[in-house]
Amino acid sequence: MEVWTILAPDANRRLNVFQEAILGLLRTGMRDRQQIAKLLGLEESLVAFILAHELMPAGWVDGQFRPTPAGEDLLSGGIDTQGAPSLQYAYRDSVFGLWLPRVSSDLPDVYPLEMGAQRFPTFRESREGGGEVRPFLLPRRHEIATPAKADILKAWRAGLRDARKANGDEEGVPEIRSDDIEILGNKPTLAYVWCEVIHVPGDLHPWLVTDPWRITPVARWLREPLQGSLDTMPALANRISALLPTADASVLSADALSRQIERDVELHLSRWPALEKPSFSELKHHLGRVLRQKARTETLERATQEELASLVQECGSLLEALVQWMLERWPAGERVWPRDGQNRGAAEALLDAVPLRAPLPDRSRGMLAGQNFRDIRLAAKSRDRPFKALLFAALLSTHEHLDHPLRELDDTQVQWERLLDLIGMRNKGAHASGRRLLRGEALSEAEFAIAWFENFSKYF
Incomplete structure (x- = not known):
């Protein structure tokens, strides 16, 4: 690192x-x-x-x-960019050349015992002595290059977003610019971060990688590049295989089912070759998760509330990624935004003026009109606000783009009320609200989320 x-x-x-x-x-x-x-x-x-x-x-x-x-x-929920800045640390992966979505204010460290002629470092399991552990060391592949402030800012925002979500804060990420960040020195310190490969029974992936900073339980941004390079790391691939449960007859059956689901998902995704482009990576990821979770749920006669809630959560994440892509493809542009704060009258007037073939019903308009104008403005600019603010900004962007798909979709395609109800269901969560989900209901919502995605597929 x-x-x-x-x-x-x-x-x-x-x-x-x-x-x-x-x-x-x-x-x-x-x-x-x-x-x-x-x-x-x-x-x-x-x-x-x-x-x-x-x-x-x-x-x-x-x-x-x-x-x-x-x-x-x-x-308004922002941060003080005019106050004294603090010393922080940003991390670039020297194996795959990627900036990690983590910025920390300290460097908690642990030093190995003398390595000597050993290939991997050795650590004591406890201060009192006892056993030793030797983590697998990934070699550096990328040469050091001068960082761009925009890349560090993206990592800063993503790490802060994860930290706030982990603390139950849904306010989004404060607005700062690349100029608010200063890089000290022209060379980094080289170090390693320590993470674990784990197996979680029932997860969509056979193995996961933990977040070294423990902000989230697992780190998709570490697993995905590693998975794509395992064929060049046979020793590590063997270690990971050894960690997975030993297969018996019942596990083989489940494994065969998992492989079949994966083949079906890949076949489904292949309908849109454009999803292989980096600009569509988030859409492909979230659509794949919905398809996998839906297929697994369909094989269960009695799905648990956790499994059904997970399916609804994946549906909401897919819709959110879709609206974020829309704002990138058809940006809202420069406009005079209303004063920060909530003003239902002004918000409803803006929504009434949006050029849609399928106008917003009163109830849907009311659900969107409660958004803070600051969140709508930041959703248009940085695309990292909650879904309703993102959708509000996407609706406003229809003024600037005659080819915007939201101008053309009819009532049967957009189904505004069902869309916002699904997001509400995702936000509340089956457990937090005390409301039990039904298997048929969750599968129906998944079908709707996939159909909503397909409304826009001709624009890929």
């Missing part, structure tokens, strides 16, 4: 509950400290202290106690 040292905005620097409450009242035009203290149930001295020693020094309010642009951004 190449470890590059960077200066970047501190994504963890956010308002605490007192700062947010006071700054929120200041944004309404209130300036009287005594009134603010009374409304919040705080001592006036505490309000004065927070103003003088926290909000003003941080540059979040000015001398007249008015929120600055940095303070406004924090109130």
